[in-house]
Amino acid sequence: MAADPFARLADRQQSLRTALRALQAAGPGSPDFPALLTTTNDEVEAVMQARRDVEAARLTTPNRAIAAGTTAAALIVAVGWFDAWSLLSLLVAVATAASVLVDPAGRRLWEPRARTTVITAALAATLLTPLLHGWATLITAAGIAWWAWRTQR
Amino acid sequence: MNIDPVKALEGKVERLGKDLKALDSRLENAQTDAAHEQLGLSNQLKDTTRKLGRTNDRVTELAESVHRLERLLVALNRKVRAGETRKADFGNWPEIEKKELAKIFQGQEAYSRKTFTPQEAKDTRKAIAEYDRRAHEAIEAAESLTHLPANAESLWRKHYKQWHAITDKHRPEVPDDDTHAKDTAAKSAGNEAIKRTRQQIRARIEDAVANDLLFPAWFENAMGPAAPPGRADDWLYTATDVVLYRLLHDVTSPADALGPAPAEDGHRKTLYDRLVSECAEYRRP
Numbered sequence: 405m406a407a408d409p410f411a412r413l414a415d416r417q418q419s420l421r422t423a424l425r426a427l428q429a430a431g432p433g434s435p436d437f438p439a440l441l442t443t444t445n446d447e448v449e450a451v452m453q454a455r456r457d458v459e460a461a462r463l464t465t466p467n468r469a470i471a472a473g474t475t476a477a478a479l480i481v482a483v484g485w486f487d488a489w490s491l492l493s494l495l496v497a498v499a500t501a502a503s504v505l506v507d508p509a510g511r512r513l514w515e516p517r518a519r520t521t522v523i524t525a526a527l528a529a530t531l532l533t534p535l536l537h538g539w540a541t542l543i544t545a546a547g548i549a550w551w552a553w554r555t556q557r
Numbered sequence: 558m559n560i561d562p563v564k565a566l567e568g569k570v571e572r573l574g575k576d577l578k579a580l581d582s583r584l585e586n587a588q589t590d591a592a593h594e595q596l597g598l599s600n601q602l603k604d605t606t607r608k609l610g611r612t613n614d615r616v617t618e619l620a621e622s623v624h625r626l627e628r629l630l631v632a633l634n635r636k637v638r639a640g641e642t643r644k645a646d647f648g649n650w651p652e653i654e655k656k657e658l659a660k661i662f663q664g665q666e667a668y669s670r671k672t673f674t675p676q677e678a679k680d681t682r683k684a685i686a687e688y689d690r691r692a693h694e695a696i697e698a699a700e701s702l703t704h705l706p707a708n709a710e711s712l713w714r715k716h717y718k719q720w721h722a723i724t725d726k727h728r729p730e731v732p733d734d735d736t737h738a739k740d741t742a743a744k745s746a747g748n749e750a751i752k753r754t755r756q757q758i759r760a761r762i763e764d765a766v767a768n769d770l771l772f773p774a775w776f777e778n779a780m781g782p783a784a785p786p787g788r789a790d791d792w793l794y795t796a797t798d799v800v801l802y803r804l805l806h807d808v809t810s811p812a813d814a815l816g817p818a819p820a821e822d823g824h825r826k827t828l829y830d831r832l833v834s835e836c837a838e839y840r841r842p
Contacts (some may be wrong), residue, residue, distance in 0.1 A: 410707070417702070427696060428696055432688060441724065452702075514714070
């Protein structure tokens with residue numbers, strides 16, 4: 405098995421192609437179709453997992469960078485535009501940034517990109533806090549909801 | 558003797574009064590005795606009535622048992638009179654071929670098989686076509702998974718979902734066009750075979766009855782010593798079915814006619830239950 409996630413994805417896609425060929429040759433009516441379907445399903449899951457690894461490798465650095473940026477921006481906004489009501493938005497954004505910093509990719513199939521979404525939302529909320537004050541929390545909350553929805557499926 | 562008439566009269570009245578009192582007390586005594594006697598008598602009567610009732614019950618019981626004995630005696634008598642009591646053989650049936658039994662089994666299977674109505678067959682065919690279409694789509698979706706670039710997330714999601722449309726489904730069984738016709742043929746063949754086999758068995762049982770043969774132990778245990786008076790035809794019908802049951806299901810116990818009760822539901826269980834209740838009826842006094 406190749407160590408590089410990109411090579412591994414190509415590898416998995418190749419073996420999925422082989423499995424699919426066998427499945428197509430058998431046809432839905434044949435008696436060993438269910439068994440072939442199970443093996444092919446395993447191959448599909450492996451391909452999906454390999455793609456997630458590729459995504460994770462690709463998005464780890466950007467996610468970390470955006471999370472760090474969000475933390476820094478939150479500090480600047482907290483000091484420069486101090487407002488008790490805005491602190492709520494900043495705290496939620498910092499909490500989100502902390503969780504993304506700790507684990508930038510997650511473990512679920514669709515999680516790397518969902519984490520990118522949520523951390524981008526947190527950054528946007530932080531930058532908009534001087535304008536929207538505490539209401540910017542809603543942007544982060546929407547990001548978190550999207551993240552949870554993607555992760556649960 | 559008193560000279561004064563008044564005094565004499567008084568003395569008389571006094572005596573009469575004493576007599577009256579004595580009579581009174583005697584009368585009372587007699588009344589009490591009579592009441593006592595009446596009570597005793599009614600008690601005795603009640604006792605006797607109760608005893609009579611008990612005796613009546615006992616007589617009924619005895620009558621029943623006499624009836625039972627009578628039937629036993631008749632059967633025994635016939636067998637003894639027949640002299641050399643030859644034994645009836647209900648265990649070996651060389652004239653009933655394995656083929657016939659197989660036909661009966663096939664008929665029973667056909668009866669218990671779920672048959673497709675034409676509408677159901679049509680629906681199933683539709684479902685199969687739908688499944689095949691889905692399978693085709695899913696395979697195509699999986700095919701595209703093999704060459705998608707890693708960052709086209711929405712396409713990955715779409716094709717992955719399409720692939721999963723098939724993995725949790727099962728393809729229905731293809732309905733057999735001939736099932737219906739074949740089942741009908743098997744049913745009628747089975748009915749014919751049962752009819753023929755029944756005739757053969759019944760003939761042999763009737764022969765055994767006519768020749769006063771000694772029935773096997775299992776037969777007498779199940780069916781009683783002889784047909785109950787007035788119900789010979791029903792009795793013969795049940796006896797035939799008992800023998801047929803043993804033949805069909807390979808029961809060889811020398812004492813127990815039907816063997817152990819079958820565990821699973823089906824023709825055998827139905828027949829078993831019917832025979833058990835019918836036989837119990839024939840053994841009753």
